[in-house]
Amino acid sequence: MTSPARMSDPYGSGGSANLADILERVLDKGIVIAGDIKINLLDIELLTIKLRLIVASIDKAKEMGIxxxxxxxxxxxxxxxxxxxxxxxxxxxxxxxxxxxxxxxxxxx
Missing domain, CATH: 1.20.5 (Single alpha-helices involved in coiled-coils or other helix-helix interfaces)
Structure with a gap:
């Protein structure tokens, strides 16, 4: 008698390890997300919001001068x-x- 084939875990048993690896890599290298929001009315700029998000370790941020x-x-x-x-x-x-x-x-x- 054969046992039924096991379905793989959809989240993967190594999912937390993969997430930890990604997080470690992001903190080590750093990542910058930038964007601007402008609100104009009849070609008159009413509001400008500049967003900058930097995700990095403290050591990496200091290395970048932040x-x-x-x-x-x-x-x-x-x-x-x-x-x-x-x-x-x-x-x-x-x-x-x-x-x-x-x-x-x-x-x-």
Whole structure:
């Protein structure tokens, strides 16, 4: 007696491995998707939206010169600290200026 032939799995038993390979390749190489949306009325441009999507690993993005998240205070604690330190320096400088101006005014009186 022969056993019935098994039908292959439609999703493939190696489907997750294939997806993992594709994802690894995309993150390693990077992929860019770009598009523009323009809304015109009687040849008058009312709205232009430019969309750019980059999918890459952080290392690949840095290699391409893309590191905007490092300077965004809402995404980076280091950027938040730098922003607060800069603000603190400006305020201390302004206080020193105001105190010097007050001393000059008091000396004249």
């Amino acid at each position: 590191d905007w998240w490092e300077d965004d205070p809402s995404l980076s604690s280091g950027a938040r600290r730098r922003q607060l330190a800069d603000e603190n320096d400006r305020l201390q400088h302004r206080i020193a200026e105001l105190e010097a101006a007050r001393e000059t005014t008091e000396d004249r009186a």
